[in-house]
Amino acid sequence: MSxxxxxxxxxxxxxxxxxxxxxxxLLQQQLxxxxxxxxxxxxxxxxxxxxxxxxxxxxxANIHTKMMNEMAATSTQQKAIVRSLPKxxxxxxxVIILLVGMFGLYQYFAVSADKLYSEQYSAYTLTTSRGNExxxxxxxxxxxxxxxxxxxxxxxxxxxxxxxxxxxxQAYLAEANYADAINCFKTVLAKNSSTHTGLLSDDSExxxxxxxxxxxxxAEALPLFKKIHNNKEHLYNSKVSAWFLRKLQLLSWKx
Amino acid sequence: xxxxxxYDDAELIRGLKADAxxxxxxxxxxxxxxxxxxxxxxxxxxxxxxxxxxxxEVIVAFIELVQKDKFRGxxxxxxxxxxxxxNMWLNELKRRNRSVVREQKFETAKDLVDADSNDYxxxxxxxxxxxxxxxxxxxxxxxxxxxFYYENQSMKEIVQTMSYENEQVLRNKKHKCxxxxxxxxxxxxxxxxxxxxxxxxxx
Numbered sequence: 001m002s003x004x005x006x007x008x009x010x011x012x013x014x015x016x017x018x019x020x021x022x023x024x025x026l027l028q029q030q031l032x033x034x035x036x037x038x039x040x041x042x043x044x045x046x047x048x049x050x051x052x053x054x055x056x057x058x059x060x061a062n063i064h065t066k067m068m069n070e071m072a073a074t075s076t077q078q079k080a081i082v083r084s085l086p087k088x089x090x091x092x093x094x095v096i097i098l099l100v101g102m103f104g105l106y107q108y109f110a111v112s113a114d115k116l117y118s119e120q121y122s123a124y125t126l127t128t129s130r131g132n133e134x135x136x137x138x139x140x141x142x143x144x145x146x147x148x149x150x151x152x153x154x155x156x157x158x159x160x161x162x163x164x165x166x167x168x169x170q171a172y173l174a175e176a177n178y179a180d181a182i183n184c185f186k187t188v189l190a191k192n193s194s195t196h197t198g199l200l201s202d203d204s205e206x207x208x209x210x211x212x213x214x215x216x217x218x219a220e221a222l223p224l225f226k227k228i229h230n231n232k233e234h235l236y237n238s239k240v241s242a243w244f245l246r247k248l249q250l251l252s253w254k255x
Numbered sequence: 256x257x258x259x260x261x262y263d264d265a266e267l268i269r270g271l272k273a274d275a276x277x278x279x280x281x282x283x284x285x286x287x288x289x290x291x292x293x294x295x296x297x298x299x300x301x302x303x304x305x306x307x308x309x310x311x312e313v314i315v316a317f318i319e320l321v322q323k324d325k326f327r328g329x330x331x332x333x334x335x336x337x338x339x340x341x342n343m344w345l346n347e348l349k350r351r352n353r354s355v356v357r358e359q360k361f362e363t364a365k366d367l368v369d370a371d372s373n374d375y376x377x378x379x380x381x382x383x384x385x386x387x388x389x390x391x392x393x394x395x396x397x398x399x400x401x402x403f404y405y406e407n408q409s410m411k412e413i414v415q416t417m418s419y420e421n422e423q424v425l426r427n428k429k430h431k432c433x434x435x436x437x438x439x440x441x442x443x444x445x446x447x448x449x450x451x452x453x454x455x456x457x458x
Contacts, residue, residue, distance in 0.1 A: 008430065008434050009430055012429075012430050012433055012434075016403075040437070043437045043440060043441050043447070044433060044434075044437050045455075046437070046440055046447065046450060046451055046454070046455065047433055047436040047437040047440060048404050048433070049450070049454040049455060050385050050388060050389065050436065050440070050450060050454065051389070051400045051401060051404040051405060051433075051436070052319075052322075052404055052405050053315070053319065053381075053382070053385050053454050054385050054386065054389045054397075054401065054405070055401045055404070055405025055406070056315055056318055056319065056405065057315050057382055057385065057386075059278075059281075060281060060311055060314050060315050060318070061311065063278060063281050063282055063285070064285075064307070064310075064311045064314075066282075067282060067285040067286070067289070068307055071285075071286075071289065071290075
């Protein structure tokens with residue numbers, strides 16, 4: 001037994017590196033000759049490997065727990081950020097879409113020919129280049145806002161001029177007779193077209209478009225207003241905005 | 256030598272060979288490799304928990320390999336870890352006796368980058384047996400052997416922290432503890448053989 005203990009102690013000292021060189025060489029020679037001794041050494045070495053493996057496994061297990069918690073926290077944070085960004089974006093997008101939708105709906109239901117006409121219409125003021133000369137009766141009556149007199153005088157004309165047609169058109173508009181106003185402005189444009197002149201053409205186009213609008217003929221009014229909007233040289237271009245055209249479009253869908 | 260983020264492979268190997276292995280290096284191995292290796296397992300019938308368990312074993316096996324100078328460095332650490340991970344997962348699937356088709360599929364896909372990574376596929380089973388046998392030793396012996404053989408503390412250091420009269424008494428106690436462990440192992444030849452294969456990489 002004491003020999004065995006002594007042998008075990010020697011083997012452990014050998015494993016632990018506590019042996020001197022001479023003793024180590026002697027032991028190695030004995031190991032080559034003694035299989036049982038070699039077997040005990042192998043078993044003791046296995047025992048030290050078990051201890052090292054146990055220690056390492058515990059150490060890694062502790063680090064493993066720490067790292068898994070750290071990674072889970074990072075992953076949660078990243079997910080939260082990744083999730084919250086689209087969520088926030090979607091929220092704002094939804095609010096904007098809702099507001100735009102509500103505004104669109106409001107515009108759709110609120111828009112009317114009367115409203116648009118009121119926004120755009122202003123009574124035409126006649127200009128004269130004749131200084132203090134006396135105005136023709138029809139123009140004089142219009143200047144004095146005697147629209148019925150204008151209309152009566154116009155009706156008596158056999159071949160009314162471009163200007164007389166235009167003034168009559170304005171008088172009809174003022175008297176809310178939109179159909180006749182339309183005829184007058186159309187006549188102005190037709191006459192100009194046939195004579196290749198442009199007297200009061202821009203004015204007539206604008207007031208014709210207004211007359212169509214007020215007469216609930218939006219489909220006729222829309223292309224005229226678009227033409228005015230697209231022509232930067234048109235006298236009434238600044239009066240026909242893109243926003244007005246959008247509302248007019250809404251009105252045409254409504255009708 | 257390839258570089259893996261903050262440490263290149265040579266630095267990682269040095270860190271793992273140091274006494275008890277550097278905690279920072281082990282943490283780095285986790286940060287640099289866990290997610291990639293986890294994906295492989297989760298894409299092959301494994302859960303996140305499976306991936307975590309296997310990775311823990313992969314790291315233990317890899318550190319042992321490095322500390323025994325058995326990592327040849329024929330491939331990068333990342334590739335080698337992937338290889339161990341793949342083989343351990345295959346072994347685990349076999350253990351769970353899942354479908355033959357899936358096993359065949361994995362057999363053909365087995366990574367051949369580093370043949371010595373295959374030596375570690377039994378490490379997982381062995382770990383449980385190591386815990387059982389160490390627990391049989393008792394707390395005093397366990398602590399003493401761990402302090403000396405794993406933490407590499409000298410007798411002089413241990414005698415100061417543990418209540419022993421002198422170094423000789425401590426040395427005698429350590430010898431008895433190691434002999435006791437050896438006896439526990441030799442009392443069960445099958446256990447000894449399994450642990451020998453798993454821990455000393457003998458076939």
